[in-house]
Amino acid sequence: MVVDIKEYDLDREITWCPGCGNFAILDVLKNSLAGMGLSPHQVLVVAGIGQAGKMGQHFRTNTLHVLHGRLLPVATGASLVHNGLKILAIGGDGDGYAEGGNHLIHAARRNIDVTYMVHNNMIYGLTKGQASPTSEHSIKTPTTPQGNPLEGLNPISMLLGLKAGFVARSFAGDKEQLGAILKKALQKPGFAFIDILQQCPSFNKVNTFRWFKERVYDINEEGHDPSDLEQAFRLAQQWGEKIPTGIFFEDPEPKPGFREAVLGDKDRSITGPELNPLAIKEIMEEHL
Ligand SMILES: Cc1ncc(C[n+]2csc(CCOP(=O)(O)OP(=O)(O)O)c2C)c(N)n1
Numbered sequence: 001m002v003v004d005i006k007e008y009d010l011d012r013e014i015t016w017c018p019g020c021g022n023f024a025i026l027d028v029l030k031n032s033l034a035g036m037g038l039s040p041h042q043v044l045v046v047a048g049i050g051q052a053g054k055m056g057q058h059f060r061t062n063t064l065h066v067l068h069g070r071l072l073p074v075a076t077g078a079s080l081v082h083n084g085l086k087i088l089a090i091g092g093d094g095d096g097y098a099e100g101g102n103h104l105i106h107a108a109r110r111n112i113d114v115t116y117m118v119h120n121n122m123i124y125g126l127t128k129g130q131a132s133p134t135s136e137h138s139i140k141t142p143t144t145p146q147g148n149p150l151e152g153l154n155p156i157s158m159l160l161g162l163k164a165g166f167v168a169r170s171f172a173g174d175k176e177q178l179g180a181i182l183k184k185a186l187q188k189p190g191f192a193f194i195d196i197l198q199q200c201p202s203f204n205k206v207n208t209f210r211w212f213k214e215r216v217y218d219i220n221e222e223g224h225d226p227s228d229l230e231q232a233f234r235l236a237q238q239w240g241e242k243i244p245t246g247i248f249f250e251d252p253e254p255k256p257g258f259r260e261a262v263l264g265d266k267d268r269s270i271t272g273p274e275l276n277p278l279a280i281k282e283i284m285e286e287h288l
């Protein structure tokens with residue numbers, strides 16, 4: 001089925017700064033969903049708190065905007081209840097790797113049927129530039145005025161260590177690559193993780209659009225086979241003059257998703273296969 005991208009449009013003011021990487025990511029996401037023939041009612045976005053978390057407010061679809069760092073537990077529940085919905089969890093590096101870091105471990109281990117996009121601008125954007133877990137060593141921020149004494153977390157290594165079923169990195173400045181990775185992630189059952197490098201022109205003056213652009217290269221174009229976990233680990237160590245992007249790992253023997261593991265059948269859901277938007281009316285009346 002052909003879906004017009006305009007179905008996803010929402011007439012609402014966008015408050016991201018000019019030049020923010022979120023604009024490109026939003027554009028790619030809407031294009032990918034429409035391109036896959038998905039209508040807005042077939043998609044659920046569970047968004048965290050932060051500039052990245054505002055994604056869900058800026059296009060027309062089902063959205064749950066939840067507490068900081070708590071998008072994965074909510075997405076886990078939603079994936080058991082709403083069979084058939086394409087579920088996207090979307091948040092920032094602070095949201096996902098700091099406040100929500102514990103949930104990420106278990107979402108990957110459980111292999112929840114969710115595609116998780118982390119907009120990694122290597123800074124706390126919404127709260128005006130404090131250091132996040134991925135902020136680089138030495139970077140000066142309001143919380144690290146002498147320079148960050150810590151090394152940045154390596155999310156790709158972490159997710160490979162957890163043997164997540166699909167582990168990728170992309171860049172907001174490469175819409176073609178991001179679109180191709182997103183479509184792959186959305187098509188596969190189980191947990192799909194995409195770390196998206198993203199410039200924050202207002203609060204990260206070190207890792208700028210140009211900084212990323214000069215360093216990123218596509219590992220799959222250079223012949224990396226995503227079923228090769230050992231090579232994926234080796235590539236994940238690289239960070240600096242060259243930054244690898246692309247699909248690091250895709251499990252050649254996918255494990256059952258969380259729904260199948262818990263409910264015994266990947267097509268079963270707690271509510272049954274049919275979505276009935278009117279049913280909520282009855283529930284509301286019962287409780288109001
Ligand atoms: C429990 C809790 N702690 C702290 C905050 C304050 N807070 C809001 S957004 C944010 C960080 C956002 O950074 P990130 O997740 O990287 O998203 P970005 O704005 O960079 O896209 C923080 C610390 C909060 N809302 N709730």
Ligand SMILES: [Mg+2]
Nearest residue numbers: 092093123125
């Ligand atoms: Mg951030």
